[in-house]
Amino acid sequence: MSSPPVLLKQESAAQAASPPETPEAKDKVESPWVRANEKGREASQGSDGDEDTVAVHPGVGAVGATWKQRIPALLIILFLTLGSNFAQSSLSPLKSTLKKEIKGVTNARYGAIASADSLINGVLPIFSGIVIDYYGPSMASIWSSTFILLGTVLRAIGGTVGSFSLILGGQIIFGLGSTTIETAQSKLYTHWARGSVDGGAGWMGFIYGLDIAMGRVFNLMGRLSSIPIGESTGKWYWSFWVSAILCAVTLLLNVAYVILERSLPERMRVVTGRQIARRSAASDADAGKKFKPLSKRHFKYISISIAAIPAAFWLVTMSQILQAGTVNAYTSNLAEMVEVTRGTTKLTAGYTSSLSQVIPIVLTPLVGLAFDLFGRRMYYVSATAALWVLVFSLLGFSDVHPLAPVILGSVALSSNAIPFIASIPLLVPSQISIGTAFGIWKAFNSAGSTIMDVSTGAIQDLTPTGTKQYSNVFYFLIALKSVDVLFGLGYHMLDKRYFGGFLLLNEKQRINKEAEETEKHRMEGLRKPIRSWTLAGCCLLSAMVVTSYVVYVVYSIGT
Incomplete structure (x- = not known):
């Protein structure tokens, strides 16, 4: 089955003649690139020869x-x-x-x-x-x-x-x-x-x-x-x-x-929202009007990047708000953790902690390759979180040599971020929104890391000094990563039912499934933009950013 290339019009005669919106559809965000070309992308020239007018499947x-x-x-x-x-x-x-x-x-x-x-x-x-x-x-x-x-x-x-x-x-x-x-x-x-x-x-x-x-x-x-x-x-x-x-x-x-x-050739280049917006403007009822920068139409196509992000991305991102900060709090304090819990010198603790940065250089690409060959990305989320729980437990509440938890931690670090980074293009397949999605992911992680850095520091300050100085911090980190074990299992079940099953597939299986899908399949479950999820994500992100600035000012400047 083949559908027309993207036309990118928010309103058209066909839409005007369409039946009234159903209750289920009211919550769905209409993006200006809903109609996709299932066979892939075709480069074409407009009637005026403008090379910016390109017909495109935005997910290819x-x-x-x-x-x-x-x-x-x-x-x-x-x-x-x-x-x-x-x-x-x-x-x-x-x-x-x-x-x-x-x-x-x-x-x-x-x-x-x-x-x-x-x-x-x-x-x-x-x-x-x-x-x-x-x-x-x-x-x-x-x-x-x-x-x-x-x-x-x-x-x-x-x-x-x-x-x-x-x-x-x-x-x-x-x-x-x-x-x-x-x-x-x-x-x-x-x-x-x-x-x-x-x-x-x-x-x-x-x-x-x-x-x-x-x-x-x-x-x-x-x-x-x-x-x-x-x-x-x-x-x-x-x-x-x-x-x-x-x-x-x-x-x-x-x-x-x-x-x-x-x-x-044009078909091999990255297609931009600007090109698609110009094409839409050229085919709109106001085609005679010039597409001016900083105009209302201009801002409409810029802001649509957020509105077009699928609900599945928001669900995963919002549930991971403090998880990246948990690992960042561990890595930034690792040398002192080894020094305090094992009574080693600063030099020995520094050398020991530096090993945590070496193993991921080799292992992280191999983990990514495993996703391409075998899929099952969310399995790694639960397994990695469980490994972090073991690392924190060994380092904080046992007498084993510090090399054991440090090496295990470096293995966990190798598969900590890559399952999500490699999954974002599958949750947000459109090239028109993928940059915005990565930006939102980075903003959540940055705010979460700031909050966790300050929080763990405050917890440590409230704990009596000595070999148990980091005990309460480890309890906090273990609690967060224990929840992440359940999150990984939950993502896997949600993927099969609401995300289209793409996080489970390897690259060949994903390509074959995408080729067989219709537009109806691509808008099922949480694969489509849903206004309530978008609003919830934006509100939570705003709250996280404000909180991160407040705790930074209070604890870093105000004390």
Whole structure:
């Protein structure tokens, strides 16, 4: 069965003549790209020859692209965060140096520098995701790489002249770009690594796992090299300049990707919401009116990215509000946890905790590959949560050697985020909303991590010092991860009944099922946008962001 390409009209004569809305349909959000082309995407020119008028199935990636085109694109995309990850991780080893070399830098002022880019992550990912969906990830990545470069250069100048204000300002500008480029990168992966009937099975799970692993490598490079760079050059701030140089290289890679994409046929490129909005405007009753930026029509198509996100995504995202923060609280305090619970030296605790970052570099891509070959993504959620419960129990309430829970924790870390990251493109198959979905996911995680960091710190402060100082923190973490074991089982059952069963399938099975589906199948259960779920998700996200800012101010600034 084949249906027409996307026409993207919110109102038409056919809709005007349609029967009255049923009670069940009233809660359903009508998106402007409901009508899909089941055979895939077709590139076409409008009557005026405008190359922006493209007919598209928004859930299909690079149509007709072979791996000769995909591999160069994916290799470039993998390195788009080289500069930002290196720059971010190179800061923490220089804390004592900054306090010594720059007048007026205290622990509180260093905290302001370190958190400057993180504080805006409560709201920025949502807006950047919408912009990426509308204008496209290619240009958004260029803009974000430019902000990253400007921020790191300003930070390096601040280090050279010894100015706290310049370093802080550079870090804020850097933060405007670092989050956006990660979201753009995630959307580009869904375009180039997604499989299709014509192109064969994709490797989204493996690519997302490889991306997480590469991010850890870049972070490790920055963390391990910042002090040696300063010692070898005799100038401590040269690690800032090396970061700026790598960010410049990243910007050049970004430009190379844009050139590569634009050299390919139209059907292989990423389709943007802007292109589809223009096509809709051209076929609308107001076709004579120009599609103006910042007009009411313009904002309508920008905001629709949120309204078009399926209810299944909101359900999973809202139920995971504190889970990412649980793991972040563990990893950020691991060295001290080992030191306190086992009575080791700071050096030994540091070496022991560093092992937790090595194993995921190898295992995470393999976990993603397992999703592509065997599916069953939600099984890993329950298994990983159960493993975390074991890790917290061994570290907090036993006398086993700390290497045992640390190594088990590194295995759990390998499969902690990847089941959800690899599932988002399946829950939100439309390219028109996937950037916004990733942005919302990042915003929830960022707010949850802030809340958990402060909460665990407050719990620790209320606990008497000694070897049991982290006991109440471990009770809290165990309780949250025990709930996550049940969540994983619940997701599996919901997937079979309401999500279409796609989270259970491997890549080949998913492609075959998508090819056989009709539009009616794609709108069953929680696979369609539902207004009540969208409103609930937006309200909860707003509450989480406000709470994260409040607890940060109260505990970090007010005390």
